[in-house]
Amino acid sequence: MIEVYSWATPNGHKVHIMLEECGLAYRTIPVDIGNGDQFRPEFLAISPNNKIPAIIDPDGPDGQPISLFESGAILLYLASKTGRFLPDSTRGKFEMMQWLMFQVGHVGPMLGQAHHFRVYAPEKIAYAIDRYTNEARRLYAVMNSRLAHSPYFGGKDYSIADIAIFPWLRSWKNQGIDWNDYPHLKGWFDEISKRPAVLRGVEVLADRRRPITDDKAREVLFGPRQYARH
Numbered sequence: 623m624i625e626v627y628s629w630a631t632p633n634g635h636k637v638h639i640m641l642e643e644c645g646l647a648y649r650t651i652p653v654d655i656g657n658g659d660q661f662r663p664e665f666l667a668i669s670p671n672n673k674i675p676a677i678i679d680p681d682g683p684d685g686q687p688i689s690l691f692e693s694g695a696i697l698l699y700l701a702s703k704t705g706r707f708l709p710d711s712t713r714g715k716f717e718m719m720q721w722l723m724f725q726v727g728h729v730g731p732m733l734g735q736a737h738h739f740r741v742y743a744p745e746k747i748a749y750a751i752d753r754y755t756n757e758a759r760r761l762y763a764v765m766n767s768r769l770a771h772s773p774y775f776g777g778k779d780y781s782i783a784d785i786a787i788f789p790w791l792r793s794w795k796n797q798g799i800d801w802n803d804y805p806h807l808k809g810w811f812d813e814i815s816k817r818p819a820v821l822r823g824v825e826v827l828a829d830r831r832r833p834i835t836d837d838k839a840r841e842v843l844f845g846p847r848q849y850a851r852h
Contacts, residue, residue: 624648627665628675629655630831632789633693633730637675639785639823640697644704652827679703694726697782707782718776721768721783725790729765732757733790736797755798762791766804774810788814789824 624641626648628634641648653659653674660672669676669691677696682688690696701708709715736754739747765787768775775783791811794801801808814820 623680625651625678625680626675627651627653627668627677628827629653630827631655631674632792633673634675634827635789635792635824636693636786637677637696637700638826639789639820640700640707640782642819642823643785643817644700644706646700646704650826652830654830656832694722694786697722697786701782707780707785709776709779709781714777718781718783721775722786724764724775725783725786729761729787729790732761733793733797737793740798741796758797758799759803762799762804762807766807769806769810780814784810784814788820792824 624646626637626641628637628650629652638650653665655674659665660669660674665676666672668678668689671691673691675693675696676689676691677699678687678689679699680687688699690699698708709718732754735750736758739750739754743750765775772778774780775787788811791807792815801811
């Protein structure tokens with residue numbers, strides 16, 4: 623059984639959804655990032671960047687256990703392990719991979735910054751809000767354009783690129799997005815949101831998540847604690 627160290631965030635839900643889609647047995651170990659669980663030595667041993675999610679698969683390559691951090695790497699590993707949601711051809715794999723990297727390098731970081739400055743930052747900085755809201759809208763336009771010509775990000779079939787992107791778009795209101803501006807992306811979003819495995823995946827740990835409003839959580843996530851040596 624795969625152990626999943628996670629929390630109810632977009633990156634956590636990427637892995638939850640993939641495990642549900644693949645029908646893999648897994649056990650969730652909550653890592654309360656607002657409480658500082660990500661700095662515990664046992665978690666840092668498998669995720670040295672102190673970020674969720676991370677997994678331990680006791681039945682890894684060659685039958686030996688493997689631990690992995692970084693959600694994109696975990697998606698690739700699970701796709702390779704199960705032979706699912708990864709195109710068969712070399713061309714198809716790389717065409718899909720570019721959209722997975724697009725999520726990892728752009729959608730996650732930039733929408734995360736939009737969340738931070740629009741919602742969480744203690745000081746409302748107009749330049750930062752405008753900068754990241756505009757970037758969020760630019761990325762939504764890129765995705766909308768892609769889906770005007772393809773049913774899914776990786777091509778004709780649902781793949782880990784779609785699984786990676788979807789959870790980040792669930793907070794579209796916090797990103798300053800008007801869905802009317804992105805009809806192709808909205809159609810894709812509505813379709814994905816109805817998949818049974820997706821519905822199950824986004825509920826994992828959802829009852830334990832709480833708004834980041836207290837000073838302790840802000841200090842842990844955004845303050846000196848984040849930059850201390852561990």
